[in-house]
Amino acid sequence: MNHTYDDEDFFGRYAGMPRSREGLTAAGEWRQLKPLFPPLKGRSVLDLGCGYGWHCRFCEDQGAGRVLGIDSSRKMIEEARRRSQGRDIEYRVCPVEEYEFPENTWDLVVSNLALHYIEDLDSVFEKVYRALKEGGTFLFNIEHPTFTAGVNQDWIYTEKGEPAHWPVDSYFSPGKRSALFLGCQVEKYHHTLTQILMGLLNRGFVLEAVEEAQPPEEMMGIPGMEQEMRRPMMLLVKAGRLNGI
Amino acid sequence: MNHTYDDEDFFGRYAGMPRSREGLTAAGEWRQLKPLFPPLKGRSVLDLGCGYGWHCRFCEDQGAGRVLGIDSSRKMIEEARRRSQGRDIEYRVCPVEEYEFPENTWDLVVSNLALHYIEDLDSVFEKVYRALKEGGTFLFNIEHPTFTAGVNQDWIYTEKGEPAHWPVDSYFSPGKRSALFLGCQVEKYHHTLTQILMGLLNRGFVLEAVEEAQPPEEMMGIPGMEQEMRRPMMLLVKAGRLNGI
Numbered sequence: 001m002n003h004t005y006d007d008e009d010f011f012g013r014y015a016g017m018p019r020s021r022e023g024l025t026a027a028g029e030w031r032q033l034k035p036l037f038p039p040l041k042g043r044s045v046l047d048l049g050c051g052y053g054w055h056c057r058f059c060e061d062q063g064a065g066r067v068l069g070i071d072s073s074r075k076m077i078e079e080a081r082r083r084s085q086g087r088d089i090e091y092r093v094c095p096v097e098e099y100e101f102p103e104n105t106w107d108l109v110v111s112n113l114a115l116h117y118i119e120d121l122d123s124v125f126e127k128v129y130r131a132l133k134e135g136g137t138f139l140f141n142i143e144h145p146t147f148t149a150g151v152n153q154d155w156i157y158t159e160k161g162e163p164a165h166w167p168v169d170s171y172f173s174p175g176k177r178s179a180l181f182l183g184c185q186v187e188k189y190h191h192t193l194t195q196i197l198m199g200l201l202n203r204g205f206v207l208e209a210v211e212e213a214q215p216p217e218e219m220m221g222i223p224g225m226e227q228e229m230r231r232p233m234m235l236l237v238k239a240g241r242l243n244g245i
Numbered sequence: 246m247n248h249t250y251d252d253e254d255f256f257g258r259y260a261g262m263p264r265s266r267e268g269l270t271a272a273g274e275w276r277q278l279k280p281l282f283p284p285l286k287g288r289s290v291l292d293l294g295c296g297y298g299w300h301c302r303f304c305e306d307q308g309a310g311r312v313l314g315i316d317s318s319r320k321m322i323e324e325a326r327r328r329s330q331g332r333d334i335e336y337r338v339c340p341v342e343e344y345e346f347p348e349n350t351w352d353l354v355v356s357n358l359a360l361h362y363i364e365d366l367d368s369v370f371e372k373v374y375r376a377l378k379e380g381g382t383f384l385f386n387i388e389h390p391t392f393t394a395g396v397n398q399d400w401i402y403t404e405k406g407e408p409a410h411w412p413v414d415s416y417f418s419p420g421k422r423s424a425l426f427l428g429c430q431v432e433k434y435h436h437t438l439t440q441i442l443m444g445l446l447n448r449g450f451v452l453e454a455v456e457e458a459q460p461p462e463e464m465m466g467i468p469g470m471e472q473e474m475r476r477p478m479m480l481l482v483k484a485g486r487l488n489g490i
Contacts, residue, residue, distance in 0.1 A: 146391050149476075151410050156401070165396050165412035172459050172474040192477070193438070197455040207452040210442040214417050229417040231394075232437070 004184050005073035013182040023054050028225070029141055029213035029234050033112070036209055036238045038137045040064040043107035046131070048096045048124075048140075049114020053080030056089045059108070070094040071114075101127040104134075111140040113234070116148060116188045119175070121195060125203045132241040138205065139239075144212060144232040145171070148190035153179035155227070166231035196237065205239035212236070249429050250318035258427040268299050273470070274386055274458035274479050278357070281454055281483045283382045285309040288352035291376070293341045293369075293385075294359020298325030301334045304353070315339040316359075346372035354383045358479070361388040361433045364420070366440060370448045377486040383450065384484075389457060389477040390416070393435035398424035400472070411476035441482065450484035457481070 004010050018026040024034075041063035047056050050069030059067050067088075071077050072095035080091045096111075096118060109128045118124055128138050147153065149171045155163035170190075177190050200207065213234035215225050249255050263271040269279075286308035292301050295314030304312050312333075316322050317340035325336045341356075341363060354373045363369055373383050392398065394416045400408035415435075422435050445452065458479035460470050 146413060146416070156410075156412070165401075165414045167401070167410035168391060168413055168476045169410045170474070171391070171476050172457075192457060193455065193480075194457045194459075197452075201452070201454065207442075207446070207455075209446065210438065210452075210455075212417075212437060212439045214439075229415070231413045231416050235438075 004181075004186050005071075006075050007184060010182055010184045011075050017182075019054075020052060023052075024058060028215045028219055028228065029236065031216050032211055032213055033139075033141055033236055034058075036139055036211075036236060037062070037110075038108060038139075040108065044105065044133075045108045045110060046070070046106045048099075048109065048111035048128075049117070050080055050091065051076050051112070051114075053084050053089065053091065055110055055112055056080070056091075057084060057087065059110070060087055060089055064108075066090075068092065070096065070099055072096070096124060099127075101131040103130050105131050107133055107136050109136070109138045111142075113141055113143070115140055116143040116191070119189050121191055122199050122203075125199050125205070129203050129205065129241055134241060135243045136241045137208075137238065138200075138241070139237070141213070141234050141236050142191075142196065143188065144235045145191060145193045145196070146231055147233045148177055148188065150231075153177060163227055163230070193235075196235070200237070200239045204241070206242050207237070208240050209236065209238035249426075249431050250316075251320050252429060255427055255429045256320050262427075264299075265297060268297075269303060273460045273464055273473065274481065276461050277456055277458055278384075278386055278481055279303075281384055281456075281481060282307070282355075283353060283384075285353065289350065289378075290353045290355060291315070291351045293344075293354065293356035293373075294362070295325055295336065296321050296357070296359075298329050298334065298336065300355055300357055301325070301336075302329060302332065304355070305332055305334055309353075311335075313337065315341065315344055317341070341369060344372075346376040348375050349378050350376050352378055352381050354381070356385040356387075358386055358388070360385055361393060361436070364434050366436055367444050367448075370444050370450070374448050374450065374486055379486060380488045381486045382453075382483060383445075383486070384482070386458070386479050386481045387436075387441065388433065389480045390436060390438045390441070391476055392478045393422055393433065395476075398422060408472055408475070438480075441480070445482070445484045449486070451487050452482070453485050454481065454483035 024030045042065045044066040045059040045064045047069040050071050056067045056069040068090045070092045074093050077091045077093045149168045151167040151169050156167050158164045212232040215228045269275045287310045289311040290304040290309045292314040295316050301312045301314040313335045315337045319338050322336045322338045394413045396412040396414050401412050403409045457477040460473045
């Protein structure tokens with residue numbers, strides 16, 4: 001597990017990111033992720049790695065009947081609770097690997113930018129499948145395999161210090177990668193596209209959407225955003241547990 | 246269209262490749278592609294960009310009742326016919342874009358390493374869907390988006406001339422790319438993963454397999470093969486046209 005998110009300095013820097021200050025609308029991928037949510041009126045939602053709880057609150061706003069957000073970081077859950085006062089959302093300090101995944105319980109399992117901290121995706125896929133009701137949806141956003149296979153997960157720079165290209169290596173050697181994120185060394189895991197998609201298909205999921213997050217036109221003025229057109233950073237996947245299977 | 250394959254010198258060099266001399270078993274991806282074929286006994290098969298006809302002959306060997314291979318290169322079709330003498334396989338000089346795709350005709354449409362020469366994949370997906378019978382399969386192997394987004398589709402080399410890493414750039418700018426292949430400048434097209442998979446899903450296909458070709462253990466002794474572990478080169482996709490849809 002990754003406890004960087006409980007580090008005081010890291011947490012402070014995380015709090016300064018646009019997506020932490022302004023929420024979903026400041027996240028480049030939100031315009032693509034939002035339409036992938038199924039109708040939520042009266043539905044039950046589990047958020048794996050909920051962070052500040054932005055997606056939990058979105059789901060409640062859409063009419064979800066029960067919402068549970070789990071996160072391994074105590075500080076994240078405290079922040080999520082603080083921001084969700086007066087709402088009927090349950091938050092729990094719990095790593096994804098330790099959650100019990102009760103059978104046939106959730107209509108939607110959502111996970112935004114958390115699964116690349118998990119080594120054994122197959123195990124998560126199996127547990128999510130079991131915990132979903134028939135007809136349920138698993139919607140997640142994970143760092144893109146081209147991104148996690150990046151050398152030091154950083155650009156190669158020109159002599160002037162400008163990004164020259166994105167270097168890929170050791171693609172078919174999945175596993176631990178170390179990357180600098182907000183001044184901290186963060187450990188994450190590279191999974192190939194095959195592992196992600198065949199992992200879902202082999203578990204019985206139906207693939208409903210596979211989209212790479214591409215910055216929207218109206219955000220292209222934000223400094224650095226033009227780099228996001230040069231290599232894919234996030235992969236959005238919507239997978240269904242079919243009725244009657 | 247790409248007429249490089251009709252160039253005398255290029256064709257000669259192509260003939261010298263292991264996969265041209267020895268066929269399917271010399272192709273690193275074959276061990277993954279072969280199990281993705283549906284049962285073919287009595288079935289009809291269309292091969293888009295059939296080249297020497299290796300896959301057409303494989304399908305006939307599996308009991309296919311009708312096999313048609315098309316290719317834009319006259320020389321390829323001549324070679325395919327020469328190698329298929331005494332067999333009941335039809336070959337036609339015809340670019341994929343110009344084939345008529347008669348409705349409800351084929352049980353399997355297969356395409357090996359040809360679709361990255363096509364600019365408008367959506368149009369091909371639409372035509373293939375229409376030309377497939379219900380319950381039919383579209384199985385293809387296309388150059389991987391990480392490969393086609395490679396800068397000049399070549400490695401960055403160390404001072405010693407060894408591959409340092411695979412450079413990715415302009416990922417979200419799909420379109421024409423020029424690459425050196427067997428001493429010729431070949432024009433091909435970069436498509437994002439989103440374009441490939443959402444193109445299929447939006448057309449109504451069901452994704453049955455999405456696999457990156459990874460060299461098998463027993464081929465790792467072949468010079469240069471270890472580089473194939475460093476970045477994905479080919480994407481195998483199996484998509485179905487469901488019964489009753």
